[in-house]
Amino acid sequence: MRRAARVALSTLLAVVVAVGLSACGGTQAVERTVDAVKVEGGPGFLPLTVTVDKRNRVEMTVGNSTDAVHGFSIEGYGIQEEVQPGAALELDFIATNAGTYKIYCQLHEAHKTSTLIVR
Numbered sequence: 001m002r003r004a005a006r007v008a009l010s011t012l013l014a015v016v017v018a019v020g021l022s023a024c025g026g027t028q029a030v031e032r033t034v035d036a037v038k039v040e041g042g043p044g045f046l047p048l049t050v051t052v053d054k055r056n057r058v059e060m061t062v063g064n065s066t067d068a069v070h071g072f073s074i075e076g077y078g079i080q081e082e083v084q085p086g087a088a089l090e091l092d093f094i095a096t097n098a099g100t101y102k103i104y105c106q107l108h109e110a111h112k113t114s115t116l117i118v119r
Contacts, residue, residue: 044112071107
């Protein structure tokens with residue numbers, strides 16, 4: 001009986017370790033908020049830098065406190081949306097590629113850009 005108990009305990013321990021190790025490669029959800037606002041006297045996005053880790057599931061809320069429709073794009077991620085005045089847009093994506101990416105308004109090229117950094 002003792003041998004059977006040791007085998008059962010060893011098997012259980014192996015399963016627990018395997019499950020724990022598989023969780024290390026999973027995605028972790030992070031929430032970020034970006035707002036279309038006045039930046040340095042002109043329209044743009046704040047914060048100026050959004051930082052996440054590679055493989056994070058990014059849940060982003062994009063607000064627009066201005067009185068005009070603004071675009072919201074992240075180069076390299078295929079994100080290109082519009083945010084209505086006084087409204088918010090909910091985005092959800094996986095940060096698959098490490099690097100630095102421009103966050104910009106595709107409707108108004110002169111607007112101040114922000115940066116997405118994926119570590």
